[in-house]
Amino acid sequence: MTRHEKHFSSNKEKEFEFTCRKHGLSLTIQRRAILENLAGRTDHPTADQIYDAVKEHLKGVSKTTVYRVLETLVNFGLARKVNNPEAKARFDADTSRHHHLTCITCGAVLDIHAQQLNRLSFPEELHGDVEFIDYSINFNGRCPACLKKSGAKNTE
Amino acid sequence: MTRHEKHFSSNKEKEFEFTCRKHGLSLTIQRRAILENLAGRTDHPTADQIYDAVKEHLKGVSKTTVYRVLETLVNFGLARKVNNPEAKARFDADTSRHHHLTCITCGAVLDIHAQQLNRLSFPEELHGDVEFIDYSINFNGRCPACLKKSGAKNTE
């Protein structure tokens, strides 16, 4: 499957349609296009970045709509906001448990998939006080591109 | 030591003075007051929240200065930005390895200290491709206050 396939992952598409019908949400082309774009990339884009990508295909989309649709997708579990230190929201259509590496050099956010990291147990001593639902690990370090550019070790 | 002591943790104060001298930064009362405030709280405040707190003692502080000083503190390793999903920066003067719980109900960000979580090994299979420096786990769930208010289980 290529990055530019016209229709997005049928899994996600089915989930989208199911969720919309379940909650009485209209299946609009804007929602479909925005989720399709988000699901087709792994760079954890901001709303603006999605807007830039989506406006090519959907002439006349409003930025307001992009923000609103993303909020809707998050509210209904079709996407998540990625934990990050910057002052802007980043989105991810992959709602399964996985982790991220934020590059200290370029700021890119990469997915880290590793079975061993998906089975952490919640701290026993806090059970009862707090309720744990899920977790995600944020690594910081350097991405392949930046690592390559600067030789092996940090040169700062 | 109480939460409202006039002078902040001498450890942090010493670190502050050492770091400033090391890098030729002036020891201004603004920097001192802002770091003192940040170090004296565990709620991972935004720049605005720090401004609100600090302006009581430091009449005439500029919001610009608060933003600027926080950026400086982060740049020189005296504070960190906390990974979070919101579209604003949150700060933490605790730069040691620890983790956070974000309450899905009220949005509060709590510290999670647990030895068992501090010794994760970085994914072997990615060594060489990426450089891992540190990590922080973001739990989501519910904080003690919200858990108490709503009985045992989620009532949404």
Add this chain to the structure above:
DNA sequence: AAATATTTGACATTTATTACCATTTGCAAT
């Protein structure tokens, strides 16, 4: 195809952050 409920697009507004620059302050050298 018509009726109705929902969503969108355009604009206005708020919130968060950064840029700019004249004034002030910290600090080192008298």
Add this chain to the structure above:
DNA sequence: ATTGCAAATGGTAATAAATGTCAAATATTT
């Protein structure tokens, strides 16, 4: 302590990110 200069601050303006409003457009139901 006083001077001189580099560095930082404060105030204002500008930019960026996100949200609110509402009439027009679209999806869904009938």
